[in-house]
Amino acid sequence: SQQGEEDPQALSIQEGENATMNCSYKTSINNLQWYRQNSGRGLVHLILIRSNEREKHSGRLRVTLDTSKKSSSLLITASRAADTASYFCATVLTTDSWGKLQFGAGTQVVVTP
Amino acid sequence: EPEVTQTPSHQVTQMGQEVILRCVPISNHLYFYWYRQILGQKVEFLVSFYNNEISEKSEIFDDQFSVERPDGSNFTLKIRSTKLEDSAMYFCASAELGRGGEQFFGPGTRLTVL
Numbered sequence: 520s521q522q523g524e525e526d527p528q529a530l531s532i533q534e535g536e537n538a539t540m541n542c543s544y545k546t547s548i549n550n551l552q553w554y555r556q557n558s559g560r561g562l563v564h565l566i567l568i569r570s571n572e573r574e575k576h577s578g579r580l581r582v583t584l585d586t587s588k589k590s591s592s593l594l595i596t597a598s599r600a601a602d603t604a605s606y607f608c609a610t611v612l613t614t615d616s617w618g619k620l621q622f623g624a625g626t627q628v629v630v631t632p
Numbered sequence: 633e634p635e636v637t638q639t640p641s642h643q644v645t646q647m648g649q650e651v652i653l654r655c656v657p658i659s660n661h662l663y664f665y666w667y668r669q670i671l672g673q674k675v676e677f678l679v680s681f682y683n684n685e686i687s688e689k690s691e692i693f694d695d696q697f698s699v700e701r702p703d704g705s706n707f708t709l710k711i712r713s714t715k716l717e718d719s720a721m722y723f724c725a726s727a728e729l730g731r732g733g734e735q736f737f738g739p740g741t742r743l744t745v746l
Contacts, residue, residue, distance in 0.1 A: 549731050549732065550731075550732065552734060552735075554737075559721075559742075560739060560740070561723060561737050561738055561739040561740050562675070562723060562725075562737040563737070564734045564735065564736060564737070567733070567734045569732075607674075607675065609675075611731045611732075615688075615731050616687070616688075616730065616731060617663065617680040617682060617687040617688045617730050617731060618663055618665070618680065618727055618729070618730040618731040618732075618733065618735065619665070619677045619680055619688055619731075620665075620667070620675075620677060620725075620735060621677065622667075622674045622675040622676070623674065624673075624674045625674065
């Protein structure tokens, strides 16, 4: 079964606008993490939110978690051209002992100046 | 700021050849991971490593794969006899905590099997 699924698959916005992407999962989690990947590059950790947390902020990023709906959202406020990247959610299951990340397929965000 | 490094950045090999991908995790981290990403697909977990042994592995991580931490700093992934379908980006990651902590990823090694 697919653990993390992002929505939408692609998002195109103008600089200054907000970008929101969602992640749904199926199985109970210990935590959920968001990563950014610029084209052909490595994964950069953005935020980790634990199952007992509902919201976290980091700079222009805001992440929410609704465990009753098994979903999370990532909001990028006042987007910049440099935010152009793919964004992935990744979950660590409650049953996992070693921190294995299960990634979604990602949302490709394009921010045009 | 400490970071995970990987070498080489790009490896081209012939089918059936052995390859070794190298990673230097962040020095005080205790948990180590390999993931791969086939072009256009999602990132997939391969293996986790803790206390000098494999703690968990996926179905992808068959007998052709092995990992080692030979000298307390390097962390390697070996593929004994590469197949065309092994072509992918391979990422190493390390973490201070296990399941509760964030993982720091290296820049990846792009493996191309011809």
